[in-house]
Amino acid sequence: MSKYRVWILLIVCNLFWAGNYVFGKYVTAEMTPLAITFSRWVLAVLLLFPTAHFLEKPEWRKAGKSWKPLVMMGILGIICYNLSLYAALDYTSATNAALVNSLAPGTIAVLSVIMLGERISKLQILGILISLIGVLLVLTEGNLMEVFQMQYNRGDLIMLFAVVVWTLYSIIGKRVGNMIPPITATAISALFAIALMLPFIIREGMNLTQLSLLAIIGVLYIAICASVCSFVFWNMAIREIGASKAGIFINLMPVFTALISWSLGESITAAQIAGGLFVFTGVYFTTGMLERKLKERQQEKLSV
Template sequence: MKRWAPYVLLIVVSAIWGAHAVVGAAALQALSPLSLSVWRYTFTAILFVPAMIFALRRLRALTKQDIWLLFAASLTSAVIYPLFFYQSLDILPPIESLLIVNAAPVLTALFAYFLYREKISKKQMIGLFIALVGVIVISSQAASRGTDSLWAIGDAVIGTASFAMYTVISRKLYTRLPLFDVLAVTSFAGAVMLWLLVIITHSWSVATVLSTLTVNGWISLLFIVIFVSTLAYILYGYGLARVPGAVSAALTFYPQSIFAAILQWIWLGQVVTLVTVIGGIIILSGSMIMRRT
């Protein structure tokens, strides 16, 4: 059982992250993208207080490069990514937003090339092009629904780019710092940045919005905090240390769309369209080609 435990846990992570899109869409019925982002990372930071206490002892010895990497990781993963992803979820069906975000490996390869000069093979270029075609297919369907949907596609792409950048940055961080240190610091720093954004934009309603939440709203928010932001990342770190990289990526990445599609149908009553299925298959095929090279 111990031998299979990491593999099972990675599939659990995939289910949690797949469900995130649907639960996030449900939460947005009561919360704005900014409110959801702020309270998600505020509560997540509270959960990581014990880890932060231990991390503070080691943070004093950080180099300037480490500090800048942590700042960039916090900005991309806890501010830009959730704000734009949730903004897209406010308009698009969850599965469409998730499939676009699942094209992140494409941009990850490009960012790694420009930042660290990691080579991109011919097969990777083919995979990149194929995934881009899939995004275009889904975008064409969104465009047919009106300008708002097309703008939401743009939001999803920005969120995808931000998550891809975080992936590249975190590779460096995890070779220098323990997993819990990175998660604690990025959660705390992200929460601080989001509250600064509240102050700058005078979005004072964010501070009082929780008093109006229904039971379903609280369930959605707490699921995102406890399972998506905390448990899933811990399990992912555990699995990564015990499962080969290519296998762990496949287990956590590819099944997400299946879980999201099923939950979207059950919870929101939204059936996945044929165009979305075709676009998703194209995106996942392109990403699979890139991961196998």
């Protein structure tokens, strides 16, 4: 797979996840975090298994033998991350949640070096820092000191836990990706997650008949776009370019969230536009495109 295709997958992936923040805020008003997580992944699994069967044609028995890391992926990326995200949105704003989530690229990069032996260049580190500054500009509307003045609450701490969980999911996903195709891995891990959640959802109960039309649309969006498409695209990407490089694209999420909010009628400031440019610049540095161009120019000079 070409790197350009991988980058497109990551951009679309984070665009869909940005919509998850917007719709998630509406859906949490009518459903518990457990009910949202369970219902979205039941719908997702119904789509994932046929998709995996026809596109990847996996050896299901062989894939099933690697059940231990797949169970861990289900617990971390599907149960813990989603429950944490929706629980956090109950206590904090989408802005604060996105701010805490912007720590993910850094934590993924650090653990990828420690646990996977991935190498990160100085330009990639610079890209992560530039992108983080861009995220802060978007979220604070240019008033960077607000980061230290904002009041953090229980929801922010829950979101911090979600970042740690997602980092571990990405690391395991990279290892599993070397053995099992991405759609297959996502489908099986989701099935394990549903089985683990089932006793708790039976005990809690779930009444879908009283949901508003907006909540139903939200659940469908979260199931199809933010679950099936995004998780498959994410696992395909980290399989190709590694968790550390893929992780920086997470910083596109607050930019896309701001754009979605703007399309729904909210205003957007010059500082937020500048922040978005910082984020895209940071992503450009981290993908290695600039590094390759500098090397090509250096080789051209040496050949002359």
